[in-house]
Amino acid sequence: ETGVTQSPTHLIKTRGQQVTLRCSSQSGHNTVSWYQQALGQGPQFIFQYYREEENGRGNFPPRFSGLQFPNYSSELNVNALELDDSALYLCASSLQGTETQYFGPGTRLLVL
Amino acid sequence: GENVEQHPSTLSVQEGDSAVIKCTYSDSASNYFPWYKQELGKRPQLIIDIRSNVGEKKDQRIAVTLNKTAKHFSLHITETQPEDSAVYFCAAAFGNEKLTFGTGTRLTIIP
Numbered sequence: 001e002t003g004v005t006q007s008p009t010h011l012i013k014t015r016g017q018q019v020t021l022r023c024s025s026q027s028g029h030n031t032v033s034w035y036q037q038a039l040g041q042g043p044q045f046i047f048q049y050y051r052e053e054e055n056g057r058g059n060f061p062p063r064f065s066g067l068q069f070p071n072y073s074s075e076l077n078v079n080a081l082e083l084d085d086s087a088l089y090l091c092a093s094s095l096q097g098t099e100t101q102y103f104g105p106g107t108r109l110l111v112l
Numbered sequence: 113g114e115n116v117e118q119h120p121s122t123l124s125v126q127e128g129d130s131a132v133i134k135c136t137y138s139d140s141a142s143n144y145f146p147w148y149k150q151e152l153g154k155r156p157q158l159i160i161d162i163r164s165n166v167g168e169k170k171d172q173r174i175a176v177t178l179n180k181t182a183k184h185f186s187l188h189i190t191e192t193q194p195e196d197s198a199v200y201f202c203a204a205a206f207g208n209e210k211l212t213f214g215t216g217t218r219l220t221i222i223p
Contacts (some may be wrong), residue, residue: 031208033211040216041215042118042201042203042213042215042216043156043211043213044213045210045212056209090156092211095208096208097208098208099144099146099161099163099207099208100158100161100208101158103148103155103156104155105154105155106155
């Protein structure tokens, strides 16, 4: 296993609600990236955090936002949930200056 | 932006035979190409990666080749075993920036 942890493992929400997902990076890693993986598809990049600031963003609307804390852990917040937000949300940690990203087990979100 | 295409989408091979999965990328600036294995309900697991200054890399039964001129890279698995059955994703990135993934290949090893 990678040492990257995520919580919760599963979550059910209704349309319009808000959700917060959490990620703890592998020890020594200072960069966290978030990905959305819809069923049967490859992960899609949402954004990356380094030194508590957003360091790159994919093609996702502003209702997807994030935070990184001084201990390098991170949160993904999604407002005004839509049915299409149902997916597996993965975080990956890495060390700035190196390329390898290690994934956590993901949070499976179902929006009804 | 970067676009990664992956083929085939499904692949079935007899146990002991070899499997090859191919990817092409569009952005010549990409310089890092990892391969991930994802079993059902589990996290993507890095199995091998290659950087643009290397043409080939091997780790036991797994090898990756990279052709920068043609912008394609391939995963080769030899002497396949039932535990190799999974979905495999290729990806491309510039440094440790965002990974752009292919659409995945479902590999089934037939005993």
